[in-house]
Amino acid sequence: MTLSKQLFALTERFGALISLSLVLLLWEVGVSLFNIPTYVLPPPSDVFAAATGIAFGQWFSHSAATLKVVLAGFFAATCVSIPLAVAISSSRMASSLIMPVLIAIKATPVVAVAPIIIVVLGTGDMPRVLITFLIAFFPIVVSATTGLALAPPELISLSKSLKASGWRELWDIRLPYAVPHIFSGLKVASTLVVTGAVVGEFVAAERGLGYLVLFSTSNFDVATAFVCLGLLVGFSLLLFSCVGTVQARLFPWSLPKDATG
Amino acid sequence: MxxxxxxxxxxxxxxxxxxxxxxxxDDLSFEIxxxxxxxxxxxxxxxxxxxxxxxxxxxxxxxxxxxxxxxxxxxxxxxVGIVFQKPTLLPWFDVVGNVTFPIRHKGLSVTSEIQDRAQELLELVGLKEFSARRVDELSGGMQQRVSIARALLLDPDxxxxxxxxxxxxxxxxxxxxxxxxxxxxxxxxxxxxxxxxxxxxxxxxxxxxxxxxxxxxxxxxxxxxxxxxxxxxxxxxxxxxxxxxxxxxxxxxxxxxxxx
The missing domain is CATH 3.40.50.300 (P-loop containing nucleotide triphosphate hydrolases)
Structure with missing residues (x-):
């Protein structure tokens, strides 16, 4: 292999790392070149300093508060959405009863409802989990409903000719056929739940990374807000890749052939 | 007859x-x-x-x-056993799992007798060596053989x-x-x-x-x-x-x- 080819291969392999480093470098140079004040846009070096400026225990407790809401919201969205999708796909009547309600909920801007939810449910994690749930559940319902309708009609005929119960038809045929769709819904939801948790914290919280963003920016400590942002992005990506890993481990057949290698 | x-x-x-x-x-009559x-x-x-x-x-x-x-x-x-136009196998089961699917789908347990029967049917359709394979590794013709074996599992007339x-x-x-x-x-x-x-x-x-x-x-x-x-x-x-x-x-x- 020639040197240029090796270079290409390396660039491909570490593409994300290289482009991210470039952005950070431009940012650092740009801020000092144009004399931008730190309270408007701190350079990355200030952000790193801010990260170490707060004790690890503090970061941990804020992150844990946010993660708790993120995971609870994700769990609730999953547990509610899949049975809901099963109900919707079970009959045309159920679908015409449930779907309008879901669409109405989805059409409501959650950010606008959030203060109302806080008033109704009070402080504590519960209202934040509900807000997170409301932001994340819809894509799971929609994709699971699509997936549940995808089982080949021949297999449904086979199931009926074997006199299997409706539950067995669902469990043995319809749900497995929906697995790839359910997971794409879960992947979308996994990034939405972080947004949901932050929205909840913006409205009412005493801890958490969203709260810390509000608190630090009100003190013109933009560097700390950037650290929070970095952590939130990290959690989003982590949850997203966890969903992918669970799918690959538990349902390897549900992935396209080239993806499994 | x-x-x-x-x-x-x-x-x-x-x-x-x-x-x-x-x-x-319309007014269809025949005997088999x-x-x-x-x-x-x-x-x-x-x-x-x-x-x-x-x-x-x-x-x-x-x-x-x-x-x-x-x-x-x-x-x-x-x-009555049915073989469809498309093999319609279940990709989450291996070949033998697809053959025994009717038994499990009826809520019955797969006994060793059923397992033997499935193996025997796979041998009959020429897929003895493929029983543990994933079905998406098989060609269209082989998949259809699996679905014939599946249709024969309950020994229909x-x-x-x-x-x-x-x-x-x-x-x-x-x-x-x-x-x-x-x-x-x-x-x-x-x-x-x-x-x-x-x-x-x-x-x-x-x-x-x-x-x-x-x-x-x-x-x-x-x-x-x-x-x-x-x-x-x-x-x-x-x-x-x-x-x-x-x-x-x-x-x-x-x-x-x-x-x-």
Missing amino acids: SKAITFSKVTQSFERRGQTSIQAL GAREFVSVLGPSGCGKSTLLQLLSGLLMPSHGTISVNDQKVTGPRDD ILLMDEPFSALDALTRDEMSFELLRIWSAKKKTVLFITHSIPEALLLSDRIIVMTPRPGRVMEEINCPFQRPRSQETLGDPRFAELSNHIRGSLLKDNANQPQ
């Missing part, structure tokens, strides 16, 4: 929302003897899939009766085959026809084979029921005079070409009389 399948004056019409009803089958191999041949729209649904008890006829082993069909039954080889390429299709003859000679079932292909019907069947489309009626019944076991030479029999031409001629003539 006892009758395995009897259709007596069966009429089937479907209500379309807000429209006049569509008649799929035990262990007879009968093909139903006809163009699209002759009600072949309706026939299959009626026979497997998934659909009740508007008029007339259908009997299997001298019992009126009132619902799905275990003595009757095998319904709905254009089982029509999704395969031409060479595999020929190969599968001879394979089916071999399997049938080992497991003498009553077979109702639905097909579009005249040569396929002639090569495989004892008797061919030729149907007209819209609504489906029996146009003609033809006995296939070729000796069994059939082989490559059957295709060269002068009567083969003769009958083939005869069927094609009557289907074309009928088609010309159809209102478009």
Whole structure:
């Protein structure tokens, strides 16, 4: 292999790392070149300093508060959405009863409802989990409903000719056929739940990374807000890749052939 | 010879929302003897899939009766196995898991006896070495063999085959026809084979029921005079070409009389 080819291969392999480093470098140079004040846009070096400026225990407790809401919201969205999708796909009547309600909920801007939810449910994690749930559940319902309708009609005929119960038809045929769709819904939801948790914290919280963003920016400590942002992005990506890993481990057949290698 | 399948004056019409009803089958009567191999041949729209649904008890006829082993069909039954046009295997099970699927799907447990039976069926269809493979690693022809083994698991008296080889390429299709003859000679079932292909019907069947489309009626019944076991030479029999031409001629003539 020639040197240029090796270079290409390396660039491909570490593409994300290289482009991210470039952005950070431009940012650092740009801020000092144009004399931008730190309270408007701190350079990355200030952000790193801010990260170490707060004790690890503090970061941990804020992150844990946010993660708790993120995971609870994700769990609730999953547990509610899949049975809901099963109900919707079970009959045309159920679908015409449930779907309008879901669409109405989805059409409501959650950010606008959030203060109302806080008033109704009070402080504590519960209202934040509900807000997170409301932001994340819809894509799971929609994709699971699509997936549940995808089982080949021949297999449904086979199931009926074997006199299997409706539950067995669902469990043995319809749900497995929906697995790839359910997971794409879960992947979308996994990034939405972080947004949901932050929205909840913006409205009412005493801890958490969203709260810390509000608190630090009100003190013109933009560097700390950037650290929070970095952590939130990290959690989003982590949850997203966890969903992918669970799918690959538990349902390897549900992935396209080239993806499994 | 006892009758395995009897259709007596069966009429089937479907209500379309807000429209006049569509008649799929009209006054259809025929009989199929035990262990007879009968093909139903006809163009699209002759009600072949309706026939299959009626026979497997998934659909009740508007008029007339259908009997299997001298019992009126009132619902799905275990003595009828189905092979569909597409293999429709379950990708989350391996090959043997697909063969034993009917047992598990009925909520029964897979005993070692069932396991042995599944292995024996896989050997019969020539897939003994593939029992632990993932089904998406198999070719179309092999997948269809798995679905034949699956249909035979409950040891049905009757095998319904709905254009089982029509999704395969031409060479595999020929190969599968001879394979089916071999399997049938080992497991003498009553077979109702639905097909579009005249040569396929002639090569495989004892008797061919030729149907007209819209609504489906029996146009003609033809006995296939070729000796069994059939082989490559059957295709060269002068009567083969003769009958083939005869069927094609009557289907074309009928088609010309159809209102478009």
